[in-house]
Amino acid sequence: MAAPSRELILYAYWRSSASYRVRLALAAKKLPFRTVPVNIVTGENREEAHVARSPTSYVPSLVIDGVAYSESIALLELLDELYPDPPLYPRDPFARARVRALVEIVNAGIQPLQNLAVVRHLSEDEAVRGAWTKHWIVRGLGAFDRAVAANHAAGARGDYSYGSSLTAADLVLIPQLYAARRFQIDLGAFPHVKRAGETALAYPGLDAAAPEKQPDALPPG
Amino acid sequence: MAAPSRELILYAYWRSSASYRVRLALAAKKLPFRTVPVNIVTGENREEAHVARSPTSYVPSLVIDGVAYSESIALLELLDELYPDPPLYPRDPFARARVRALVEIVNAGIQPLQNLAVVRHLSEDEAVRGAWTKHWIVRGLGAFDRAVAANHAAGARGDYSYGSSLTAADLVLIPQLYAARRFQIDLGAFPHVKRAGETALAYPGLDAAAPEKQPDALPPG
Secondary structure, three states: OOOOOOOOEEOOOOHHHHHHHHHHHHHHHHOEEEEEEOOOOOHHHOHHHHHOOOOOOOOOEEEEEOOOEOOHHHHHHHHHHOOOOOOOOOOOHHHHHHHHHHHHHHHHHHHHHHHHHHHHOOOHHOOOOOHHHHHHHHHHHHHHHHHHHHHHHOOOOOOOOOOOOOOOHHHHHHHHHHHHHHHHOOHOHHHHHOOOHHHHHHOOHHHHHHHHOOOOOOOOO | OOOOOOOOOOEEEEOOHHHHHHHHHHHHHOOEEEEEEOOOOOOHHHHHHHHHHOOOOOOEEEEEEEEEEHHHHHHHHHHHHHOOOOOOOOOHHHHHHHHHHHHHHHHOOHHHHHHHHHHHHOOOOHHHHHHHHHHHHHHHHHHHHHHHHOOOHOOOOOOOOOOOOOOOOHHHHHHHHHHHHHHOOOOOHHHHHHHHHHHOOOOHHHHHHHHHHOOOOOOOO
């Protein structure tokens, strides 16, 4: 069955984790969309036009046929309900709970603490910001690794974050590992995270969602 | 149709927001469960037995017929899938996205920043911790208020957080307002939040979930 054709516009910032999650979902589902960059470094996101799309002022916002929706995890769930192929959540409710728990380990346990608005409020000192961010990424990836190990022990084996197919857990892990690289975090202590991240990144078509391929990407360095 | 009978054990701390959310869902659905207190102030949550139930070491964990599940939002969604009455999420996917966005404004936008582990890592100074926590609660409740106003403008009217019935958005708002009271935050600037919180708290049976009614609650003061 062909998916209904809707106009999709993503208001996003190239290096934002939450924006990257939604791009990955759109890429996995092969959905055409247009990107409108919102510069969170210069504060464009705090302007009235963006706050009308996203009440927190954060990116991303996905505008579907002219109506704005926000919060990346709500968007992953919505895209999965509107476009079920390929599924981002397993059918079994208990397996869905495992995937959602992995999602939340990143979404509530790491990302809010590395958010630009949060580190800016924390300190003006780059070294303080960096140490803080690293601390929460390392703590959170440790939890993610333990959760994957526990799921394996319970029988949900496979090389992705949960089992043997791509799920929403992978779509939040990939951007988190992109952030971990920026902070030079060694993944040696997190073998399940490392394997899942590599497996997910190799999923066909996801490279189009990479930060450096976005229209507002800055050159490296 | 009678819901299947499962043994439910909630590992929780009385004053934890995330624990309170899950108690509210259990109360709304009239599900019998047993509470096992986990003291996050003394660090009982970081012991091996609890980490096996919750990979982040955070509370709560819900043990269903002997199997542990964690992350409060994953638990709300799971309970709603296992016990659909009363529903915590609307049927329409776009309305579900609105409820999930409200949930995330609290779950990702406020709670991680007021988390005990986070404020302890931030500073040893109670005044610094308090100012930090207040900042993020005020910012987040402002976003929640704007989101409710936008939903009203789009036609989803009613006195709850979303529309005219209890949803998961209310179950995260109630604990957030409990925390806001602890930090003496004036809700005058957030009329939609205030009304939704009062409406939700009056929902039959939810008072049993209140922090001060839990077995590990400390006396006031």
